[in-house]
Amino acid sequence: MTKNEDFILVRKARLGDKDAFRQLVEEYKKQVYFIAYRMTNNHADADDLSQEAFVKAYQSIGSFKGKSSFFTWLYRITINITLNYLKKAGKNQPFELDENISIADSSLSPDKVLQQRQLHEQITKAINSLPVKEKAVVELAVLEGLPHKQIAQILGCREKTASWRLFQARKKLKEKLSSFV
Amino acid sequence: MDCRKVEKLLSRYLDNSLNESSLDEVKSHLDSCEKCMTEFNAMVKIDGLVKLKAKETPSKEYFENYWRRLEDKIDNGHIYSLSEQKRLFSPFLARFAFNSILAALLIFLGGLLYIHSQQIKSLQFVQEETHKTMTRYLAHLRTKIDMKEGIQSSVQPFDKIEKAAIMQLKYQQSKDI
Incomplete structure (x- = not known):
């Protein structure tokens, strides 16, 4: 969906068009x-929080000024x-392999699946040990591939701060996952 | 540009978030510095490992029903958010509730003890008053017995209660001896 399409849908949703909002939900x-x-x-938790985010977006779409993109x-x-x-909640959530989530490729042998699960567990533990703000920048920069400027907009901080947090997070991850590097 | 400065810029270099002049400087430094290049490669590998997390996916049906569940929440009004639900059972609130219940229990027990002590006091008062009345009655009885034994005919005869009291008195005296 282009920025222009987003813009049109947002305008419609602001006027109370629920179907326009549905299309935005389907997209994101x-x-x-x-x-x-x-x-x-x-x-x-992810299900509850993501739905909560959309409900909040629906309720406050009238206050969206369009200074940044709808996505941001x-x-x-x-x-x-x-x-x-x-x-x-007080701290980072403990790591649990969720039954609702599949991580392994069904074509892999049981040994490979086990190896993959163990590796996955180590990575998740390492990411989990990061402070939440550093975790957020890793999520946005590494997994979503967003530029630092946009990350700063999303997190409401300066670009330099976002870059510094990411630098710190990568340094910590390197220490924790040194056996795989 | 020295290695220390480059190390701090590597993260931005990797994400293509450097301005053009810094980008060129880091690039030329990496071409000539093996140590920084190793550092950069490690960072790329770390990103690759982190991206493994991105392979996690919930079931297909989950996303198919996503809008229907969301629409219900939008239509019915989203009463409690997850963070609000958690807030209702936050450790602080749990501690506060526990302390309140404890304080109420202590006040209740204190009240009970106070009422009990008042009851004991009034019981003691009744006992003392009864004892005084009995003592007075017995003194009156003794006087009447003495007068009877002195054969004073004008003295009224003993009534039933007095007779019973005299019996009791004699029994008590014999027991004391």
């Missing part, structure tokens, strides 16, 4: 879900809701 539901999932490592605005809502949740 996966990205929004995955941000919440990778931050919480829990399918149920939606990401900011999702990240804020997730960070808020993680802060209130």
Whole structure:
């Protein structure tokens, strides 16, 4: 979906067109879900948080000024809701292999599947040990491939701060995953 | 540009978030510095490992039903958000509730003890008053017995209660001896 298509749908949704909002949800539901999932490592929480983000977006779409793209605005809502949740929950969520999530390729042998699961567990633990704000930049930069300027807009901080957090996060991950590098 | 400065810029270089002049400087440094190049390659590998997480996917049906569930929430009004639900059961609130219940229990027990002590006091008062009345009655009885034994005919005969009291008194005296 182009920025212009987004813009038209947002305008319609602001006027109360629910179908226009549905199209926006269909476009971004996966990205929004995955941000919440990778931050919480829990399918149920990610489901609740991503839906909460869309409900909030629907309720406050009237206040969306269009200074940034709808995508950036939606990401900011999702990240804020997730960070808020993680802060209130007290700490990072423990790592659990979720039954609702499949990580292995069905064509792999059982040994390979086990190896993949162990590697996956190590990576998740390493990411989980990061402070939530560093985790958020890793999610946005590495997994979503967003430029640092846009990450700063989403997180509401300066570009230099976002870059510094990412530098720190990568340094910590390198230490924790040194056996795989 | 020295290695220390390049190390700090590697993260931005990797994400293509450097301005053109810094980009060229880092690039030429990496071409000539093996140590920084190793560092950069390690960073690329780390990103690759992190991206493995991106392979996680929920079931196909989950996303197919996504809008229907969301529409229900939008239509019915989203009463409690997950963070609000968690807030309701936050450790602080749980501690506060526990302390409140404990304080209420202590106040209740204190009240019970106070009422009990008041009851004991009033019981003691009744006992003392009864004892005084009994003592007075017995003194009156003794006087009447003495007068009877002194054969004073004008003295009224003993009534039933007095007779019972005299019996009791004699029994008590014999027991004391």
